[in-house]
Amino acid sequence: MKKIALSDNELIELYVNGDESALKTLIQRHEKKVFSYILLSVKNRELAEDIFQDTFIKVINTLRSGNYHEEGKFVQWVMRIANNLKIDYFRKMQRMPAFETNGEFDIFDVIYGSDPSVEQKMITEQIYAEISALVKLLPDEQREVLEMRIYQDISFKDIAEMTNVSINTALGRMRYALINLRKIIKEKNVIVC
Secondary structure: OOHHHOOHHHHHHHHHOOOHHHHHHHHHHHHHHHHHHHHHHHOOHHHHHHHHHHHHHHHHHHHHHOOOOOOOOHHHHHHHHHHHHHHHHHHHHOOOOOOOOOOOOOHHHHHHOOOOOHHHHHHHHHHHHHHHHHHHOOOHHHHHHHHHHHHOOOOHHHHHHHOOOOHHHHHHHHHHHHHHHHHHHHHHOOOOO
């Protein structure tokens, strides 16, 4: 049977029993989601790569020591580890990062195609900057839920598990984030269309 068709728990069992390639399959299966989550939060590719690496080192150590106990989905457990390492980093730095674009990916490229006009570029850059600035004004808990839900398309159930709150709290934070964004847009008289 191909490893790609095996469940996460079957791959974990194979890895624990000495099959190193099972871990490779697990990492490849979830690396995009985990890395995107980290990168969205830290907004720095090198830092995201470091936290991603530390996350899987912790995963490997936990699996090897026999301390992993299936309590749900493997990927959610990995995302919680990544979230905790990210929080540890920010606590260490004692500040939240500023948003930086690295020029590699821009959602507006997808919307407008590969060759937007100069005018379209200027308009989208202005809107992008304004929205990013508005999102930064939200309380941290609301901003985190909004970014996870909208930019990463993570379900509220998964958000609740990753942030260690109830699903109702995650939903409430999203609701208040949207309410607060509307207020900020109105107060600042920002046009986002």
